[in-house]
Amino acid sequence: MKKMLTLLLVLLCSTVLFAGGATESTKSAVTGYKDTITIGQGADVTSFDPHIGKETPAVAVTNHIFDTLVDTDPVTGDIVPQIAEKWEVVSPVSYRFFIRKGLTFHNGEELKADDVKFSLDRAIASASVSYIVDFIKEVKIEDDYTVLVTTKAPYGPTLSNLAVPFAAIVPKDYVSANPDILKTKPIGSGPYKFVSWAQSDNARLEAFDAYYKGAPQTKNLVVKVIPEAAQRTIALETGELDISYDILVSDLKRVKENKNLQLFEAPSLTCFYISFNMRKAPFDNQKVRQAINMAIDRQLLVDTVNSGTGAPADEIIAPAVFGYYSTGVWEYSPAKAKALLAEAGYPNGFECTLWVNNNQTRVEMCQAIQEMLREIGITVKVEVMEFGTFISRSTAGEHDMGYFGWVTSTKDADYTYYSLEHSSQQGAPGNRSFIADAEVDRLVMLGKTSADLAVRVQAYKDLALTLKKIANNAPIIYTAITAGANKKVEGFILDPIGYHRLETVKVSK
Amino acid sequence: MGKYILRRLVMMIPVLFGVTFIVFFIMSLTPGDPAAIILGDQASGEALALKRIELGLDKPLLVRYATYMGNLLRGDLGLSYRNQIPVAGQVWDKFPNTAMLAVAGIIVALIIGIPVGILSAKKQYTFMDNSSMVLSLVGVSMPNFWLGLLLSLLFALKLGWLPSQGMGQGFFPLLRSLVLPALTLGTGVAATVVRMTRSSMLEVIRQDYIATARAKGITEKQVTNKHMLKNALIPIVTAVGLQFGHLLGGAMLTETIFSWPGLGRLMVDSITSKDIPMVLGSVIFMAVMFSFVNLLVDILYAFLDPRIKSQYGGPAKRRKGVVA
Numbered sequence: 001m002k003k004m005l006t007l008l009l010v011l012l013c014s015t016v017l018f019a020g021g022a023t024e025s026t027k028s029a030v031t032g033y034k035d036t037i038t039i040g041q042g043a044d045v046t047s048f049d050p051h052i053g054k055e056t057p058a059v060a061v062t063n064h065i066f067d068t069l070v071d072t073d074p075v076t077g078d079i080v081p082q083i084a085e086k087w088e089v090v091s092p093v094s095y096r097f098f099i100r101k102g103l104t105f106h107n108g109e110e111l112k113a114d115d116v117k118f119s120l121d122r123a124i125a126s127a128s129v130s131y132i133v134d135f136i137k138e139v140k141i142e143d144d145y146t147v148l149v150t151t152k153a154p155y156g157p158t159l160s161n162l163a164v165p166f167a168a169i170v171p172k173d174y175v176s177a178n179p180d181i182l183k184t185k186p187i188g189s190g191p192y193k194f195v196s197w198a199q200s201d202n203a204r205l206e207a208f209d210a211y212y213k214g215a216p217q218t219k220n221l222v223v224k225v226i227p228e229a230a231q232r233t234i235a236l237e238t239g240e241l242d243i244s245y246d247i248l249v250s251d252l253k254r255v256k257e258n259k260n261l262q263l264f265e266a267p268s269l270t271c272f273y274i275s276f277n278m279r280k281a282p283f284d285n286q287k288v289r290q291a292i293n294m295a296i297d298r299q300l301l302v303d304t305v306n307s308g309t310g311a312p313a314d315e316i317i318a319p320a321v322f323g324y325y326s327t328g329v330w331e332y333s334p335a336k337a338k339a340l341l342a343e344a345g346y347p348n349g350f351e352c353t354l355w356v357n358n359n360q361t362r363v364e365m366c367q368a369i370q371e372m373l374r375e376i377g378i379t380v381k382v383e384v385m386e387f388g389t390f391i392s393r394s395t396a397g398e399h400d401m402g403y404f405g406w407v408t409s410t411k412d413a414d415y416t417y418y419s420l421e422h423s424s425q426q427g428a429p430g431n432r433s434f435i436a437d438a439e440v441d442r443l444v445m446l447g448k449t450s451a452d453l454a455v456r457v458q459a460y461k462d463l464a465l466t467l468k469k470i471a472n473n474a475p476i477i478y479t480a481i482t483a484g485a486n487k488k489v490e491g492f493i494l495d496p497i498g499y500h501r502l503e504t505v506k507v508s509k
Numbered sequence: 510m511g512k513y514i515l516r517r518l519v520m521m522i523p524v525l526f527g528v529t530f531i532v533f534f535i536m537s538l539t540p541g542d543p544a545a546i547i548l549g550d551q552a553s554g555e556a557l558a559l560k561r562i563e564l565g566l567d568k569p570l571l572v573r574y575a576t577y578m579g580n581l582l583r584g585d586l587g588l589s590y591r592n593q594i595p596v597a598g599q600v601w602d603k604f605p606n607t608a609m610l611a612v613a614g615i616i617v618a619l620i621i622g623i624p625v626g627i628l629s630a631k632k633q634y635t636f637m638d639n640s641s642m643v644l645s646l647v648g649v650s651m652p653n654f655w656l657g658l659l660l661s662l663l664f665a666l667k668l669g670w671l672p673s674q675g676m677g678q679g680f681f682p683l684l685r686s687l688v689l690p691a692l693t694l695g696t697g698v699a700a701t702v703v704r705m706t707r708s709s710m711l712e713v714i715r716q717d718y719i720a721t722a723r724a725k726g727i728t729e730k731q732v733t734n735k736h737m738l739k740n741a742l743i744p745i746v747t748a749v750g751l752q753f754g755h756l757l758g759g760a761m762l763t764e765t766i767f768s769w770p771g772l773g774r775l776m777v778d779s780i781t782s783k784d785i786p787m788v789l790g791s792v793i794f795m796a797v798m799f800s801f802v803n804l805l806v807d808i809l810y811a812f813l814d815p816r817i818k819s820q821y822g823g824p825a826k827r828r829k830g831v832v833a
Binding site: 428 | 539540541542545546547548554556557559560563591592593594599602603654658661662665666669672673674675676765766767768770771774775778
């Protein structure tokens with residue numbers, strides 16, 4: 001009896017150990033490509049409703065379920081047609097969009113102008129995403145396949161904002177019947193249909209064969225949630241994942257050196273910067289702000305704190321953003337910085353605080369900057385606080401210097417410049433340096449309101465140069481966006497914002 | 510016995526009130542605005558204000574607590590701040606996964622812990638005893654996240670025997686995916702069980718009735734299993750019960766490392782996003798589970814030790830006997 005039990009146990013153990021291998025081998029079938037792509041990301045989808053779930057892990061999934069009127073090409077950054085096959089600028093405040101005929105949602109209903117109006121109105125009313133579309137005054141249905149979008153004022157980045165996934169088009173009838181339905185049972189018109197969601201575990205999508213561009217390359221998409229970054233790399237190495245997003249900095253070398261893996265790396269749309277509170281002395285002094293800018297060795301920060309990933313920043317918008325103009329990274333020169341401080345009337349430096357929220361890498365960055373500023377005689381006290389407190393107290397202007405991060409999620413300079421540099425946006429909207437400069441305001445508004453690309457480019461160039469002189473912020477680094485993939489993965493394009501599209505991806509067996 | 514169970518169940522009510530009160534006020538009074546956390550640093554002041562109203566955060570704290578408790582009494586745990594989905598459903602969905610992991614972890618702990626503990630006690634101060642004590646000390650001290658990663662590296666990456674993370678679909682894939690988290694979780698508990706079994710057995714070994722049992726000529730195996738172990742079980746059951754109660758509340762680290770979709774991870778995610786209804790819902794659920802497991806352990810005592818059983822129902826019967 002005992003021997004039988006032992007034998008049974010051994011059999012069970014070996015079945016458990018080797019059962020997976022068997023299923024793996026039966027997976028390989030007729031074609032040369034796998035029918036499922038398995039992706040790993042660090043966090044779960046917060047909401048499948050595109051007008052609520054705006055965090056990158058949510059959009060990375062919902063981006064495949066929903067389409068927008070127009071799209072941004074991940075490589076060129078150009079605005080390209082999506083639901084709207086074409087558009088015309090009727091006046092500086094109105095855009096006419098022509099919807100593709102025959103487009104259907106995943107439930108088979110045809111996508112028409114009333115769905116577009118319903119969706120944009122719904123996005124405007126959403127507390128989570130309204131900031132992307134609240135420039136819209138009215139969406140008017142001209143006929144079943146034409147809508148006229150009127151803006152409150154001339155707004156240059158209209159198309160860029162309508163390309164942001166938060167401006168997704170959802171089926172009116174389906175959502176009207178149950179306004180909460182998209183949170184868990186999303187239906188859109190994107191390349192993949194929703195299949196299932198096991199919260200904290202995975203989301204499964206299936207190719208939408210009737211997609212207007214043709215069915216995606218791979219039939220099934222499984223997005224697994226693996227919060228532990230080291231485990232994501234292990235899963236990539238073992239082949240459990242085909243693609244893993246956000247590779248841990250300490251794992252980059254391991255992925256690069258593994259002959260079965262490939263590493264995708266690009267500067268993201270995120271810039272980390274220090275805002276000087278210009279309402280407070282000594283930060284109301286331009287020379288002090290310039291001196292601090294010159295005392296920071298950005299390359300060293302990239303090489304050490306960031307383990308060589310990312311790039312030194314010269315602007316608060318990243319190079320992949322429309323309107324970026326390189327003014328050149330601030331020269332690192334403690335001697336010149338000291339001279340500037342002396343000219344400003346602080347030959348022996350001064351004491352001040354640098355606020356940061358409780359994020360390990362951000363805190364380390366501030367500690368390194370603290371040491372750099374000590375060299376020019378500025379004694380900085382780094383104060384670490386919880387995110388909500390950090391935001392509310394810096395909004396009230398209580399800080400001396402604050403270390404912030406900002407993502408230009410529309411890929412258009414206006415999004416960042418208006419929020420961070422315009423005098424009307426002081427405090428909560430983002431301007432925490434409390435800059436109020438007439439010339440800066442003029443250039444920001446010129447870029448914002450002009451529909452002429454050349455005028456906008458020139459405005460942002462002038463603005464970048466003006467801001468460099470004023471030095472109300474000290475841009476520190478652009479972070480990198482990374483993804484690791486199996487060598488068998490083909491057609492993957494890294495999107496600097498993190499919403500990588502996978503309909504063109506296939507994985508050879 | 511029935512009255513005792515009923516009394517214990519009634520006693521859970523003030524415990525739950527206490528738990529909700531403490532957690533609600535700690536979560537609400539700690540710095541941080543849930544609206545700012547949900548909407549991020551790019552949200553406008555207007556959007557933040559709207560979100561606060563939507564979440565009911567514009568009302569005074571006591572009003573919010575009273576509303577919450579009113580809803581709770583009707584069995585409504587509210588909506589999650591983060592995803593606006595009912596809390597109860599989410600907690601209930603995660604519970605089977607956590608329970609599965611907790612049971613597997615306890616099985617691992619018992620399989621390792623009890624035999625090693627017995628052997629250690631019976632061979633006190635030998636090499637075997639000393640090494641098992643050192644190993645159990647290592648087991649208790651080893652952080653789960655580190656052990657989990659090591660096990661993953663060995664069994665998933667180097668040997669390729671088991672999946673490194675996730676919860677498998679289907680019986681065998683599920684069993685395979687359960688092995689590493691259960692080992693990680695079970696090792697720490699096993700170490701506690703080894704030490705508890707050893708010390709408890711050592712107390713029993715020196716009792717006169719063990720000498721008597723041996724003198725009767727019964728086999729050593731019978732002496733160990735029937736006379737020593739059964740009498741040594743009470744403290745072991747207490748320790749295992751407490752550990753099991755903890756594990757049912759979700760093993761946060763193990764679940765995070767192995768991407769196991771359980772209560773522990775739900776809790777971590779909710780705390781970091783200051784999702785007060787979700788944290789409260791999870792904590793209430795954990796408190797109920799913990800109280801139930803404790804109650805079960807107490808009931809189990811009665812079966813293990815007839816003297817305890819007599820405390821519940823015995824005296825009344827005896828009195829009856831006297832009257833008769």
